[in-house]
Amino acid sequence: MKKLILINLKMYLNSQSEVDNYLENIKNEKNHIIIFPQVHYLEKFIKNGFVTGSQNISVYPSGPHTGEISAASIKDLGASYTLIGHSEIRQNKNEDDQINQKIKIALNNNLKVVLCIGEDIESYNQNKTKEIIKNQILKALKDVNEEIIISYEPVWAIGTGNTPTNDEIKDIVNYIKSLFSYNIKVLYGGSVSETNIATLNQIQNLDGFLIGKAGAIPNALKKIIEVTQK
16 A cells, blocks of 8 residues: 655755755656755745655744744745654753644644654563553644644654654554544654665555654665555
């Protein structure tokens, strides 16, 4: 079954020439992926026919907030999605208490929300994964009635080359889906690569992947697409 493939480009491409080269190499894959570039490159991807999203949005809808990026401006550029709650932002900006408000602002601006959740290594070792992600979901989605997408990303797996077992991911995905009244789409993220995608793609209840570094490497991305779009 074909999977959703979301690419979080983070800060891997840092010049116009890098972006242009990347676009040239993946131009035939635009119907298979959703791209989340740095915000100043969003328009370039959109003009080249890609479905896009932002890596984050501001907790403020507008006003005197230097350095912030509003949901309204992201939508106005032509993006369709936004990531909210990625662990790197949760950690670096201590934003746990802002996630619920960000989701509401995104939905009010007709952006589709991808909510990132996941446990740290201590919680994983203590078998508290389900407790942690349930609390994250309940807090993030308080008074939210619209449908969203969930990306399960164990903090300890991001960028480390380590992943949970397929059985562990399958169990967590089933648990997440059991918390919702609708058929929510659940993705997996955390060290997804061209070398492990065939194994991860065997998880039947998984709706797709949120990919970081491997998604910024055209040949790796093409391999991932080849495996997941059969």
